Amino acid sequence: MKCLTILLLALALPGAAAATDYTVQADASTLGFAGTFQGEAFQGHFGQWSAAISYDDTDPAQSKFDVEVILASARTGDSDRDSTLPGPDFFNTEKFPKAHFVTTGFHRDGAQMIADGQLTLRGVTRPVSLKVDFKPQGDDATLDVSGTLQRLDFGVGGGEYADTSVIGADVQVTAHLQLATK
């Protein structure tokens, strides 16, 4: 009897506190990045990525983001740069076609929700924290996420390209997701 109670509780508890699962409306969602080259900012975006989003604003511990990005889909509006990015010195897409971000927890910094997670990029896994702005819209919602990465933490633009006086060290990542309840 005691065993059964524990089993029932174990089954019931995650269900009771479940966050909402959302589908990402790809057409209305963007995953972008911004860096600097020779003192000038440039913007880019990934054309191909997918995200599994579970979110509960009141009980963020139950939330989870799991994002996969096809690195070869990066576009910045400059043909020289776009042909260089997939190469071995930058994303090295032949060896590491995808980047992966998965949350390990959420915390609040004042009113700001922060998602803590692990980003795997170019074979390197590092902790990354992102600001989260979740806005419910009836059953649907928008989710804006942003953060700053150090490109050299992941060896993006290593070797000769490591010169941060030419290619800036910081890369801002921003995502806007249009979510629909599953």
Added chain:
Amino acid sequence: MSLRSNPRQWGSVAKFFHWTIALAIIGNGLFGLLRDLASSPMQKINWMALHKSIGITVLALVLLRLAWRWYDGRPREESAPRWQQWGARAVHALLYLLILAIPLSGWWFNSVTGKPLQWFKQFNLPALAAKNDELRHFAHAVHEYLFWLLILLLVAHVGAALKHHVFDNDDVLRRMLPFARSRNPPSSEEDRR
């Protein structure tokens, strides 16, 4: 040697402009033409960043030089057949025009390719035109052919200077050389100027 030019000599400011701009243009021409010898894409990026920085410097120096020339004047023209005097004036005017137009066309080329323009990693300059892939090759051709036209004029310019020096035995070349003394001592009348 005085800062300002007099009827017999170019002043040291005019000489400074002449020779620094000459050296910068020759060096930058080599940089531009030999860019594909760079051993890596990043080295090429750095070479071209220097090329652009030097080009912007030349543009600024030419503008200062023209202002100075307007204020300073020039030594008197040596007696020569009329066609040679007019030829010299025409070549000088074209040289001034080209050393303005070449950096400006480079700036324009850089703008239509959508590249940043940074001066020795210190500050950025705005684009002269919007990014336009269709103009990319044309703008590059303008930039490069203007340079070849400059080289053609330089042959005439240097050739004429050497002709004056070697065959005419006059001061046309000497009065522009840094540290050179004129062949003919100044007359007392000019000393008093």
